[in-house]
Amino acid sequence: MMDKATANTVRARFRPTVMAGAVALLASACGGPATPAEEQVRDWVRRGVQAAEAEQRRVLVDMISPAYADARGNERDGIESMLRFYFMRMNSVELITSIEEVSVIGDSAAEVLLTVGMAGTHDGVLGFSAEAYRFSLELEAAGSDWQLISARWGEVGKELR
Numbered sequence: 654m655m656d657k658a659t660a661n662t663v664r665a666r667f668r669p670t671v672m673a674g675a676v677a678l679l680a681s682a683c684g685g686p687a688t689p690a691e692e693q694v695r696d697w698v699r700r701g702v703q704a705a706e707a708e709q710r711r712v713l714v715d716m717i718s719p720a721y722a723d724a725r726g727n728e729r730d731g732i733e734s735m736l737r738f739y740f741m742r743m744n745s746v747e748l749i750t751s752i753e754e755v756s757v758i759g760d761s762a763a764e765v766l767l768t769v770g771m772a773g774t775h776d777g778v779l780g781f782s783a784e785a786y787r788f789s790l791e792l793e794a795a796g797s798d799w800q801l802i803s804a805r806w807g808e809v810g811k812e813l814r
Contacts, residue, residue, distance in 0.1 A: 687755070691763075695752060698750065716800060717800060722803060747772045749772075752766075754766040760794060761793060762793050763791075764790065765788075766790075767788050768785065768787050769787075770784075784808065786809060
């Protein structure tokens with residue numbers, strides 16, 4: 654059980670993340686009608702968020718192309734290891750996601766820029782953590798679905814790498 658001072662500190666740290674996520678989410682609701690391919694990509698992101706919150710690592714890995722590679726030197730297996738570690742560490746995961754931009758190139762490629770507020774509970778010192786990241790995702794069409802082929806990310810306000 655947290656004492657009152659610790660609970661207030663946790664709330665003070667969490668509140669800006671939630672507010673920023675809520676504002677971004679409302680802003681993302683504005684805009685013109687999406688093409689069918691854009692809707693498929695947005696649906697792909699929604700399914701990924703649901704899988705992450707349910708800690709379904711296998712579902713998330715299946716959304717990544719076997720040919721995945723990024724500028725940090727990660728391949729699909731490395732991303733799977735990161736997910737395994739994160740889910741083992743966290744008791745629960747909550748995401749607030751704002752898609753800033755979806756660009757579909759032809760019918761076979763897409764780029765997604767999004768911000769994700771991540772909050773979760775764990776067995777650490779405060780038992781709670783919250784972070785916000787920006788992601789730039791590159792997707793390719795794989796049959797009737799999309800797969801992640803590369804990504805860059807960084808904390809909000811910092812350079813994506």
